[in-house]
Amino acid sequence: MKPIEYIRPDSADAALDAIRAENAKFIGGGTNLLDLMKLEVETPDALVDVHRLDMGGFSDTDGNGLRIGAEVTNTTLANNSRVRKDYRVLSEALLSGATVQLRNRATTGGNFLQRTRCYYFMDTTRPCNKREPGSGCAALNGPSRIHAILGTSAHCIATHPSDMAVAMAALDAKIHTRKADGASRTVAATELHRLPGDTPQIDTVLEDGELIEAVTLPAPLGGTHLYRKVRDRSSYAFALVSAAIVLRIADGKIETTRLALGGVAHKPWRAEKAEARLAGQAPTEENFQAAAEAELADARAEGSHAFKIELAKRTIVAALREAADRENAA
Amino acid sequence: MTSLTINGKAVELEVDPRTTLLDALREHLKLTGSKKGCDHGQCGACTVLLDGERVNSCLVLFAGCDGQDVTTIEGLKDGDELGAMQRAFVSHDAFQCGYCTPGQICSAVATLKEVERGDASAVTADDGDIHLTRLEVQERMSGNICRCGAYNNIVDAVMETGGAALQTEAAE
Ligand SMILES: Cc1cc2nc3c(=O)[nH]c(=O)nc-3n(C[C@H](O)[C@H](O)[C@H](O)COP(=O)(O)OP(=O)(O)OC[C@H]3O[C@@H](n4cnc5c(N)ncnc54)[C@H](O)[C@@H]3O)c2cc1C
Numbered sequence: 001m002k003p004i005e006y007i008r009p010d011s012a013d014a015a016l017d018a019i020r021a022e023n024a025k026f027i028g029g030g031t032n033l034l035d036l037m038k039l040e041v042e043t044p045d046a047l048v049d050v051h052r053l054d055m056g057g058f059s060d061t062d063g064n065g066l067r068i069g070a071e072v073t074n075t076t077l078a079n080n081s082r083v084r085k086d087y088r089v090l091s092e093a094l095l096s097g098a099t100v101q102l103r104n105r106a107t108t109g110g111n112f113l114q115r116t117r118c119y120y121f122m123d124t125t126r127p128c129n130k131r132e133p134g135s136g137c138a139a140l141n142g143p144s145r146i147h148a149i150l151g152t153s154a155h156c157i158a159t160h161p162s163d164m165a166v167a168m169a170a171l172d173a174k175i176h177t178r179k180a181d182g183a184s185r186t187v188a189a190t191e192l193h194r195l196p197g198d199t200p201q202i203d204t205v206l207e208d209g210e211l212i213e214a215v216t217l218p219a220p221l222g223g224t225h226l227y228r229k230v231r232d233r234s235s236y237a238f239a240l241v242s243a244a245i246v247l248r249i250a251d252g253k254i255e256t257t258r259l260a261l262g263g264v265a266h267k268p269w270r271a272e273k274a275e276a277r278l279a280g281q282a283p284t285e286e287n288f289q290a291a292a293e294a295e296l297a298d299a300r301a302e303g304s305h306a307f308k309i310e311l312a313k314r315t316i317v318a319a320l321r322e323a324a325d326r327e328n329a330a
Numbered sequence: 331m332t333s334l335t336i337n338g339k340a341v342e343l344e345v346d347p348r349t350t351l352l353d354a355l356r357e358h359l360k361l362t363g364s365k366k367g368c369d370h371g372q373c374g375a376c377t378v379l380l381d382g383e384r385v386n387s388c389l390v391l392f393a394g395c396d397g398q399d400v401t402t403i404e405g406l407k408d409g410d411e412l413g414a415m416q417r418a419f420v421s422h423d424a425f426q427c428g429y430c431t432p433g434q435i436c437s438a439v440a441t442l443k444e445v446e447r448g449d450a451s452a453v454t455a456d457d458g459d460i461h462l463t464r465l466e467v468q469e470r471m472s473g474n475i476c477r478c479g480a481y482n483n484i485v486d487a488v489m490e491t492g493g494a495a496l497q498t499e500a501a502e
């Protein structure tokens with residue numbers, strides 16, 4: 001085993017300084033990074049712990065939004081009173097993920113940057129372009145189930161596993177970072193993760209050593225919030241397909257739809273085609289079905305995960321129906 | 331050097347930085363109550379309380395626990411007697427082989443505290459009121475796998491202990 005250094009800086013500046021060391025990685029809750037280190041999928045030489053950086057916890061933003069420090073745990077975020085009230089879909093998404101034990105450790109920053117659960121990625125004896133560029137993709141020839149149906153490439157069909165990130169995409173959250181050279185920038189949650197293309201080893205648009213400091217949510221949208229997750233067991237399992245929805249109906253017409261899908265792509269999939277199809281329409285079964293068909297029109301799957309195309313459509317329709325029923329009852 | 335409190339006792343220990351809290355407890359401190367099932371966050375056998383909140387000790391670095399407070403199954407006894415949750419597990423036959431049990435009990439103790447505090451779960455109704463129903467207990471305890479399938483009796487033990495605690499409180 002090679003030696004490793006563990007560093008616990010107490011300011012963002014010190015953390016950015018430490019991360020410039022050769023092959024260093026930030027560690028939040030460690031629930032993904034330590035898992036992957038034990039599998040030798042991740043092999044950092046230094047770990048820079050973000051727990052003592054003061055990244056600010058919660059605060060209200062100008063314009064009635066909410067700022068969330070990157071160190072806030074998934075448990076704390078899910079139970080925050082403003083999140084429960086104004087951003088309910090985020091609370092539901094978080095509570096549908098993992099377990100209390102894991103959510104107590106998992107951080108907001110780490111959740112965004114958790115890596116795919118593709119079993120071949122997590123098994124160093126198998127070819128995987130994400131883990132070892134150019135080695136091939138075992139998922140294309142072996143059993144697939146948790147794999148992608150939208151935005152795939154010939155090089156990788158992995159999905160991003162986070163539930164939280166799907167709700168963040170639906171809510172148009174923004175991610176605030178500092179690059180290793182100290183410069184700040186803001187990235188939309190919908191733009192953080194990328195499609196695999198011919199460089200599946202690159203998960204996100206962040207640079208090496210870029211620190212997530214905070215996430216902001218815009219002013220609440222109102223309406224009905226709902227997170228629907230379909231999986232192989234009813235708790236403690238990743239999504240096969242999930243849908244995050246915010247729906248507002250006024251005078252029998254759909255005024256706002258925010259729809260993002262999980263488990264279907266290399267990134268949280270904001271369903272813009274479905275949203276456009278529903279704008280101003282009546283909340284009918286026919287329109288829901290047409291929206292689902294529009295969103296999945298380009299879906300492709302060669303392997304044993306092909307069932308997810310139909311599953312995604314049904315999930316969208318069922319989630320829209322439930323949200324509309326609740327919205328009409330409100 | 332990492333300094334922390336474990337079951338009420340101050341402990342100082344220097345380990346390789348990759349050492350998990352679970353390995354430090356079992357291999358270095360000989361607190362073998364916490365079990366290693368999967369070592370990957372998938373079973374809950376290693377559940378302990380860190381600053382009072384339950385975590386999978388297999389996915390926590392020991393060095394990161396500096397200044398924190400750890401409670402393991404060894405710390406849940408009531409003087410020289412078993413604690414209330416431990417007694418309930420015995421009386422409800424809430425185990426068979428017993429391998430998952432220390433993690434189950436740590437998780438169960440935390441569950442009651444979380445419910446009392448008003449933490450929501452995936453099955454908590456919209457009105458926000460939380461009742462210790464079977465469904466709530468099952469969802470909140472889903473991070474602890476029992477290969478012997480003692481689940482029904484585990485839920486009974488948690489519910490009874492939760493009910494008993496609530497009655498004591500009401501009587502005060
Ligand atoms: C058995 C199991 C089941 C699970 N089930 C689900 C589920 O159903 N749904 C779900 O969504 N998730 C699930 N998870 C995943 C879990 O949500 C993630 O592991 C967790 O959110 C990662 O957060 P962390 O803080 O522990 O990240 P870490 O493991 O600490 O880090 C993950 C990555 O983020 C980087 N990082 C961390 N913090 C920062 C920062 N501030 N800035 C820049 N980089 C940073 C690290 O370098 C690392 O690359 C499950 C995990 C396990 C083990």
Ligand code: SF4
Pocket residue numbers: 116118119120121127128129130131136137138139140155156157158200
């Ligand atoms: S799908 Fe992507 S992550 Fe999975 S084996 Fe193929 S290249 Fe690797």
Ligand code: FES
Pocket residue numbers: 365366367368369370371372373374375376377386387388389
């Ligand atoms: S040993 Fe930690 S969760 Fe299985």
Ligand code: FES
Pocket residue numbers: 424425426427428429430431475476477478479480
């Ligand atoms: S009692 Fe045997 S695993 Fe639970």
